[in-house]
Every structure is written in C-alpha cells, then in structure tokens.
Amino acid sequence: MKVENLYSKSEENPMKALVFDKSGIENLKLKEIENPTLGPHDVLIRVEKSGVNPIDYFVVNYIPVKPMPHIPGAEIAGTVEKVGDHVKGINKGDKVIVYNRIFDGSCDLCLSGREMLCRNGGIMSVITNGGWSEYFAIPDKNVFKIPENMDWDLAASLPVAALTSYHAIKELEVSPNDIVVIFGASGNTGMFAVQLAKKFGAIVIAVSKKNWLKEFGADYVVGYNEVVEKVKEITEGKMANVVINSLGSSVWDKSLEVLGYNGKLALFGTLTGADVKINLSSIYSKHAKIIGTTGGSRRDLIELINLCRDCRVKVWKTYKLEEGAEALRQIMSENRDGRVMLQL
Template identity: 85%
Template sequence: MKALVFDKSGIENLKVKEIEEPKLGPHDVLIRVVKSGLNPIDYFVVNYIPVKPMPHIPGAEIAGVVEKVGEHVKGLNKGDKVVVYNRVFDGSCDLCLSGKEMLCRNGGIMSVVTNGGWSEYFSVPDKNVFKIPENMNWDLAASLPVAALTSYHALRELEINPNDIVVVFGASGNTGIFAVELAKKFGATVIAVSRKNWLKEIGADYVVGYNEVVEKVKDITSGKMANIVINSLGSSVWDKSLEVLGYDGKLAFFGTLTGGEVKVNLSSLYGKHIKLVGTTGGSRKELMELINLCKDCKVKVWKTYSLEEGAEAVKQIMSENRDGRIMLQISSQH
C-alpha cells in the first residue's frame, strides 16, 4: 500500500512510498483512509517536532471506511464510515478516568508518538474509532477530530451561553471556522475577526478587520465588550484579545502560529476579573457529541491535494493566501 513517509525532518523528504499493510490486533480496526484535513500540527511534525517511529507517516486528522476488524471488536463493521479520535491514551490514569483522555499522563498525539494516517490503510484501536452518519460529507468528517473538536472543547470549557458575545480571532482558519459555527449553534452573537466575508454564510453575525476590532466590538456591545474571546493564533493577537474582553470575560487560547511569548499586565486581568483558559484537543465524549451536533456544519475548503501532492499540501498550510481548509484525498470516496 502507498503512504506519505519521511525519513528525516523537512518537507523535501516527504515522499510517497510502498509500505506493508499494518497488522491487526484483536482490538484493532483497519481503516481505508478517504480524507485527511491538514493542520499546523502536520507542518510541525514534518519539519520540527521529534517523532516516532522513524521513518515516519504524518497525518493527525483521519476519516475513512472500516475495511476489517479484530476478533474482539464490537459495534464496528466493514463498510462503516468513521473518524479517528487521534489521541493515544491508556484509559487508566487519573485524567483518562475523569474523561480527559487528551491529557493522558502516558499518552500523546497520533502522528507524533505513533505513525499518522497519510496512508491508504491505517490500523487503530477500536476505542479510538467513531461512526459517522452515512450522508456526512468527507470534508466535514475529516475536520471533526482536530479542527472542530479543538473549538468545541474550548467553547465547552468556557461554558458558553446564548447571551454571550463571542469574538473569534483567526476565524477563517481550521479551528476558527468551527469556533464561529459552533458558537452560533450555542446561540451566541459571533464577531469574526477576519477579512473573509464568507464567514457570514457559516454563522458570523459580524465580520471585522484586525485594525478595527476594538472599536467595532465597543460599538456592537454598547461598550460592554465581549464575554468570550477565542485566540487560535498566539502572540500577534494577544493584546487585542484582552482589549476586546469585557468585565468577567473569558479568553480561551490554543495554538501559537504567530508566536508563544506574551507580556501580561496582571492588574488589568484581575481588575476586570478575567479568566484565561488554555485548552487542547477534546475528549472522546465531546467528539461523540460533536458528530451529532455538527451534522449540518459547513466547511470552507480552499484546496484538495492527492497523496502524491502531499509535500505541496504541507507547504500550503502556512500560506498567507490560504482561504479555508486544505484537504488530502487519500483514496476514492466510495
């Protein structure tokens, strides 16, 4: 079978190779991978992060069809459409037992601590496999395990409610698209910070530019400012994220695309009773909820690449021209 493999860091080393089909244990599921969404994690895996095993197959966001199941697998059958929960977890540490598998003390992210899914077939434990509706399109399916789950988990942690004003920085990015859609599903008023007007089609009540965001939020809220801010970009929008946040507001942040170092004025935080919430990934229960909640979610796809074009697809993750998601078509959709 074919897979995208690199034997040392660097996009130039990412090549399609023939490899052996993975072996199946009694609790494993063999998936024919149909589509994968590209995320910054894939860029860092290929270029910077120490990974294992080597040579290595990247690909953190996986959707496909069940091809074969191990002898002890229940509830999954050949032909089922599925997505993969991409966290390695032992299920027995205190964090797993409290429903936070993404923080497992002995775990990690598939495609970092294990091979990822950029191959025609992918073997994974049955506890990581979730069925999706037959009529769900593959772009949406492949976006659920990382892009959508990250935003859903953050909004759940912030205890969003229908009266909230939510400001989303990086609204046209992988997670931003879903932060906008899901905040709208929760009934909030959503202000997307972006130059992309198509965000109104997926639920943004307002689309405002970075330079005008503080004034616009002030106008829209009659000076009260936002209850919730989502910052998926990092340091470049840190100051503005805090500026648009009102009293008793909550800021969730994940991702450091534009840098991870910031300065914080503590008195301005405690004086406004601000809550800062760092989040990562989400739980299996949340993925299950999301599959149901997001059946009608929309995904803006910018470009779709074949497995052979994988290196080019990884390069484009960081493109300033990117307008929506990048997808990898790994096998046919039927």
C-alpha cells in the first residue's frame, strides 16, 4: 500500500484537515476531506497532539512535496481508532506515536538499522501527507505504543524533537562526566538534548538566554556572546568533549572554538543557515570529529520511549487545528520560549 493514497473516494463522514494546494502559509486552510481507508497492515489514529517543527514551516513554504494538495504535520501522537486485519500487538484505544520516516525495510541501510536513511524513503509529510488531520492512517511498522500516563505534549515531541537529539547523543557516544555544550538549548531539539545528555551522565553547558534550562538538567546556562570564555573557565582551559549545534551557520565558529582536543561536534540543523567557511587546521589540529546526524531509527525510538518517561516539555503556546497557519508563523518567532503545539 502506498501511504500517499490513503484517502477513500467516499464522501461519508468527512474529516477535517489542514491542507494547502500551493506553497505559502496563506494557502493553508482547514478543509473537509475524505476519510482514510485501511489496508491489512495499517493503523487508523485519532490524532490528539502534534508538535510544530521547522520542517513543517519549510514544507508549507518552500520544500517540494507530494501529493498535492498536501497535508503537513511531521510529529504526531494519538489514540488508535481501528487496525487492519493483519495488525498484531496494536489495539483500539492504545496511546501511540508515529515514527515519521517512510522506509522500504529492504535496502542496505534499512537492513543495517538506519531506516531514517532509506534509499527509497523519506520524511512523512514531505513525500507523503502528514498528520495535521483529525484522523491519520499509517502502516503498523511506523506505530509505537507509549505509556498510558505519558502526557500528550511529551508524546508528540518524541518522534522528531527528542529522537533527533537522542540519536545524535548516541552517535557522539556521550559518557559520564563529558563536558557537553549545547547550542540552541531552549529549542525543540535542544531542550531534549539537555535532558538526555544529563541522563548519560554529562556535565551540560546550555547556550541560551533561558534560565529555565537549569530545571531541565543544565549545569550551566551561558549566553552566546560569552560562551567561549565561560567554557574555558568551567573546564579550566580543556574545553568541551562534545558540542551539539542544532542551529547551523550562526554558531559554527563558536562551536569549533569551544570544542576541545579529541572532541566531537554533531550537526543536525540549519535554521540559521547552511553555508560556512572551514579552517581545516582548526579541525585536524584538535583531532576533532564532525558528525552529521538526522532523525533516528525505530530502535532509537523504542529506547527513547522508555528513557524519556520523565522528560519534560516547555510549551510556549498551543493552538487549535484551525489555527495551524498562526502556529507555523509562531514557530519562527524570535520571542518563542518553548514548543509550539497543535491540539487536534
């Protein structure tokens, strides 16, 4: 079954969804559409909450997507409404989240446990419709149960915001007492990077203006203009073992400056730009390792559900489905202080 063809031709009991037929937030409208149909291995989810991400903003405004008209929404959580005849282990009423990578399961990368890099796949909401709708259907291999007592804000944050950080921290092999510097620490991914690095036993230096990050596990919160000096002071000149840059070019130079000898730098965001100049000597002279990461695997997500049962989410604003356009505008606001969520 092709995920992009989930909508039936029946017009009975139509559901509501946010849809755009050409790029631009002004074209994102709440519409009634056909209900999803289920194949034998599919799960129908009543969507409860969605995290609003930069990827959603770019999907609506810039990225070529299919199909068109298109439904955005990459990060969703909800309650199982119905399952296909061949679905096992998932039942009506289960609280679930959706792994947002479309993958064939048969390419070399999938078989090595890196479904997020599937040679024939992509991101749900980019190469398929997303989940900003009352109901959403997806293959059962993308559906994972969560604890009954997990709140919806946390649940909806796991598939993208938290998973991106968790996979990066695993790739960085963060160890107890590592000095970890996190740029963009108050953002969608950053707030989870702080909490997860702390769970791995690290000493966390959050680069941000937001003091609430100390409640999330940050040992130090330092400003962007003083970060190099503060890291030098905290580490007595040794600098960081690990640096996480979730922002892009604006903090590229500082990311390298705070990185110590034999340190590791992870990159997984270009919100402030993607083009940088590289002084090669600043990398090889430190024996530095630069790692690019994206998303995470299904195994990562299973681990994360257990590891992050007590994680926290700083929610700035919550919008209704019909207010999705405004939610997208606010995700790029300089005043944003925490997550923007959609309550469906």
